[in-house]
Structures are given as C-alpha cells and as structure tokens.
Amino acid sequence: MNKIMKQSIKIALFSLSIILFVYLTKMLLLDEIKYFDDLIFRYVSKLRCEPLTIVFKFFSFLCSTYFIVALTIIIMLFVKEKKITFYIVLNLLCCFALNQTLKFLFARARPLDINLIIEKGYSFPSGHSMLSLAYYGFLIYLILKSNLKRENKLLFTILLSILIFLIGFSRIYLGVHYTSDVLAGFAISTAYLLLYIQFFYNKRSA
Numbered sequence: 001m002n003k004i005m006k007q008s009i010k011i012a013l014f015s016l017s018i019i020l021f022v023y024l025t026k027m028l029l030l031d032e033i034k035y036f037d038d039l040i041f042r043y044v045s046k047l048r049c050e051p052l053t054i055v056f057k058f059f060s061f062l063c064s065t066y067f068i069v070a071l072t073i074i075i076m077l078f079v080k081e082k083k084i085t086f087y088i089v090l091n092l093l094c095c096f097a098l099n100q101t102l103k104f105l106f107a108r109a110r111p112l113d114i115n116l117i118i119e120k121g122y123s124f125p126s127g128h129s130m131l132s133l134a135y136y137g138f139l140i141y142l143i144l145k146s147n148l149k150r151e152n153k154l155l156f157t158i159l160l161s162i163l164i165f166l167i168g169f170s171r172i173y174l175g176v177h178y179t180s181d182v183l184a185g186f187a188i189s190t191a192y193l194l195l196y197i198q199f200f201y202n203k204r205s206a
Helices: 003-029 034-045 050-061 065-078 082-106 127-144 150-173 179-205
Strands: none
Touching: 003 082, 003 179, 034 150, 034 179, 050 150, 065 082, 082 127, 082 179, 127 150, 127 179, 150 179
16 A cells, blocks of 8 residues: 555544544534434343443443553563653653543533443543544554564554444443543544654654
C-alpha cells in the first residue's frame, strides 16, 4: 500500500470518527438518544448472569488505573528503548485529560438504576472506551512497527483489538455507561489516536 493510499485511509477514518462523535453529541444535547440507549441495553441486560458478570468485571478491570499503571511498569522493564515508554505514558496522560475535559463539558449523569458496580464522575464519553482504545491501540501500533514475526504481530493485534471491544462492552453490560457513551468514547479516541500516532511518528523521524 503506497503512502498516498495510507494517508487517504487515515484521513477518512479520522473524518468518520469525528462525524460519529459529533452526531452522538448532537443526539445527546437534543435529548434524542435515550431510545437508542434503552433499546441496546434491553438486549444486553438479557445476557446478565453471575458468571458473565464476573467475566466483564475482569475485562473492565483491565482498563483500571491500577492495572494500566502496573502494565506500563512491566513494559518499562522489558522494552529496550526507554524513550518509547515516555510516549506510552504521555499518550495516557493526554487521553485522560481529553476525556475529563469532555466529561465536564457535557456533564451527563451515569446510569443509576441499571448499574452492577458503582462508578463516580460523569458518563459521556466513556473513559474506559477512550483509554482502552488509546492505550492498547498505541501498543498495537508499536507492535506492528516492531521486529516481531508477522504471525505474532497478527496474533497480538487481534487479541488486543478484541480486548478493546470487550472493555467497551463491559461498561454497557455492567450498567455504568450508556451505549452512546461507549460509542462516543471509541469515536473520539480513534481520532485522537490517529493524531497521537502522527505526532509520535514525526518525533521519531525528526
């Protein structure tokens, strides 16, 4: 795939992500998104059972502050090029700051009558969705640019992509976010990650 084609795909993906986020934001501000959220949760709630609740609590934990910090420390110990860990941490801090800014800007209350666990703060967009895609998505990028064998790159990419999806879905299942929160989180985080990867690439190429 040539450079122009890659750039075109990135621009298209960035644009679609922004459009989706703006659309969801518009629906939220016009109070027209409740039917969609209620409809999706109606189907998700039918899946609820004790074993699945334990599973999705675990997936939700995989984007908790404690786990992400621990994983980052492990990465720091094993990655030879220590400068990369700086950009991993910077990525987390930037995404967290963006998420908190958006949460306070929209100030959407969390679901209260459907939640299986207690979470503080505002709901839109989902922090777990944003941070999981930004953090694990950046790891996918680093893996694809590494010297690992092609089949290992593919394996890690698939596993981390599934993990990102399951973390987002866990927030809907556990009732601490509406579906629109999760979709908005994924959308804005995709746009953010594309910009951050370009920033990282420019710094590495300078």
